[in-house]
Amino acid sequence: MGEKWMKQVAEGMQDFYRRLTKDGYNPDDVKPALYEVERIVHMEQLRRQVLSCTDCSLCGHAKSRVPGTGNTGTPFMIVGEGPGEDEENWGLPLVGISGSLLTLILTKAGIRREQIYMTNVVKCRVTDEKGKNRTPAREETLECSKYLLRELEIIRPRVVLALGKVALQFFFPDMKTMSQFRGNVYDYNGIKVVPTWHPAYIVRQRGDALARSKREVWSDLKVAIECAKRNG
Numbered sequence: 001m002g003e004k005w006m007k008q009v010a011e012g013m014q015d016f017y018r019r020l021t022k023d024g025y026n027p028d029d030v031k032p033a034l035y036e037v038e039r040i041v042h043m044e045q046l047r048r049q050v051l052s053c054t055d056c057s058l059c060g061h062a063k064s065r066v067p068g069t070g071n072t073g074t075p076f077m078i079v080g081e082g083p084g085e086d087e088e089n090w091g092l093p094l095v096g097i098s099g100s101l102l103t104l105i106l107t108k109a110g111i112r113r114e115q116i117y118m119t120n121v122v123k124c125r126v127t128d129e130k131g132k133n134r135t136p137a138r139e140e141t142l143e144c145s146k147y148l149l150r151e152l153e154i155i156r157p158r159v160v161l162a163l164g165k166v167a168l169q170f171f172f173p174d175m176k177t178m179s180q181f182r183g184n185v186y187d188y189n190g191i192k193v194v195p196t197w198h199p200a201y202i203v204r205q206r207g208d209a210l211a212r213s214k215r216e217v218w219s220d221l222k223v224a225i226e227c228a229k230r231n232g
């Protein structure tokens, strides 16, 4: 994000504040309105940056970039690993089979997608030599993590539901396995992080393992929703 551009936006907001309060509008109403406008402007700028990014080798075979999407004023963010084939084709995160399952689970919990914000650690699809999805190594995700850091900075959610190991390790590099660390709430710079299984993992399970993973994701989601409702 260019410093000059950020300065321009900040100066614009100061100017709007002066003009609106001079015209008699209550500063307590003006401030949150301008804060909202500023947040949307910053997020749009970030989206454009992601769409044109060629900053690392992961974009080598990627057909498109997939920025985050959703409500930028939400206390609840969901972070996945990276786009799969459907997400790459459609330009949106979590819209393939796993995203559809996630949407189903969210709906059962009373949450609509447009109420929250969804994104991935990596914005380009990562594939192997046969063109199949592959899990990026942590070192490969480092360059792209600047975008997720910026999304967290702009939205400042109360809680993040971290889907799968790549998302968990973005926040806590030393947490190596989901099975060991899920079921707890962690703190990341004042943001609650609730790790849970990626829906792609649930889609692959059968029998008892399927029932267990569904139960665990449901329980983690409920915890995350409670965190999102809480102030402080």
Ligand code: SF4
Pocket: 050, 053, 054, 055, 056, 057, 058, 059, 065, 122, 123, 124, 143, 144
């Ligand atoms: S993976 Fe991220 S940093 Fe790398 S090219 Fe894609 S958008 Fe840019």
